[in-house]
Amino acid sequence: MATAGDRYERELKYLLAGDEKTVKGMLKTCDDDEKRAYSSIMDNPFVVIRAAGSLGVDLVALRWDFSFPIEVKSSAEGVVRFSKNQRLTEQAEHMICDCQRSSLIPIYAFRLKGYRGDPWRIFALPMERVMKGKMGIIQRTIPTIEVNSNGNFVMRWESGMKLSKFIDYMGVLTHDE
Secondary structure (H helix, E strand, C coil): CCCHHHHHHHHHHHHHCCCHHHHHHHHCCCCHHHHHHHHHCCCCCCEEEECCCCCCCCEEEECCCCEEEEEEEEECCCEEEHHHCHHHHHHHHHHHHHHHHHCCCCEEEEEECCCCCCCEEEEECCCCCCCCHHHHHHHHHCCECEECCCCCEEEEHHHCEEHHHHHHHHHHHHHCC
16 A cells, blocks of 8 residues: 555656646646646646655656656645654755756655645755756745754745746746747
8 A cells, every 4th residue: 555655756746747637636726826837737747757765766857848856745744854854864965966966956845735725835955056047047946945053954835836836937937948
């Protein structure tokens, strides 16, 4: 039987892939702007590969114009503190190193359980490397995961970018071509 985490990984995979059934299911509790954005992903979907691993990423989203490694987290609480699990911190640091070397933006997707409306929020891990071009625009637009005074990562759901807004924004950047 699949865990809740697997269920949400699959949900995000199918949303980004523009799966009609999954997108329509998400639309049921969304407002008009969220519905429009989610519906647009069916015209410009990603190929999404599940790539679970202990220090890897959960998903890789690929499209002709962008590629993102994505780590998926879900919680009934609005805050994920990486300091509560050393593996989370190691995973994030490993992802930052890999992404800096390859000029990719490390994305975290946070699903708030039981939320009506767009339950997904998107974050980037903080990186020293400054991206150029469209990746630089995206890097400056996506909120970064907070680093507290002890140097620990803290992801606050309310501080993230709605997935629907991210999808909408990606569509705008794609149509600039």
